[in-house]
Amino acid sequence: MYMIVTVKFFFLMQKPYVIADWRCKERYMGGDKIILTDVEWLERLGPERYEILRKKGTERAFTGNLNFNKEKGRYLCAGCGQELFTSKTKFDSGSGWPSFFKPVNDRVIDEHGDTSYGMVRTEVVCSRCGGHLGHVFSDGPEPTGLRYCINSVSLEFEKGDE
Ligand code: FE
Numbered sequence: 203m204y205m206i207v208t209v210k211f212f213f214l215m216q217k218p219y220v221i222a223d224w225r226c227k228e229r230y231m232g233g234d235k236i237i238l239t240d241v242e243w244l245e246r247l248g249p250e251r252y253e254i255l256r257k258k259g260t261e262r263a264f265t266g267n268l269n270f271n272k273e274k275g276r277y278l279c280a281g282c283g284q285e286l287f288t289s290k291t292k293f294d295s296g297s298g299w300p301s302f303f304k305p306v307n308d309r310v311i312d313e314h315g316d317t318s319y320g321m322v323r324t325e326v327v328c329s330r331c332g333g334h335l336g337h338v339f340s341d342g343p344e345p346t347g348l349r350y351c352i353n354s355v356s357l358e359f360e361k362g363d364e
Pocket residue numbers: 279280281282283284328329330331332333
């Protein structure tokens with residue numbers, strides 16, 4: 203009897219700590235970089251997300267689950283949980299990929315020149331984990347004139363406030 207009470211007490215004590223720790227880690231807003239090996243990324247993300255986030259793949263146009271999403275909420279990096287975009291800056295570009303005219307701030311996204319496939323483009327990656335998100339183009343709407351063209355697979359949508 204004493205054993206059972208002790209074990210139950212232990213679980214009650216542990217659970218809130220574990221949840222708090224997980225949320226704190228996954229919702230961190232910049233600062234600490236996440237560096238994992240290829241094998242660790244594959245384990246963490248699964249093959250589909252690994253292919254796009256770590257190997258710079260692209261999901262087929264109009265196939266992503268967030269392309270037509272019009273719900274209010276926040277878009278987090280699927281690799282590390284850093285908040286990247288909100289529904290306020292999402293717009294329908296007709297491109298077949300979720301499109302935003304601005305990230306939540308200029309620290310969450312890093313840009314790299316990309317000349318693959320014979321095109322000159324600007325790749326955008328998550329500043330925390332380096333995960334490939336998509337590309338940014340200069341044919342977006344006001345007020346920025348930018349179009350962040352992002353793979354649904356690279357994002358996790360969290361319904362709620364914008
Ligand atoms: Fe990330």
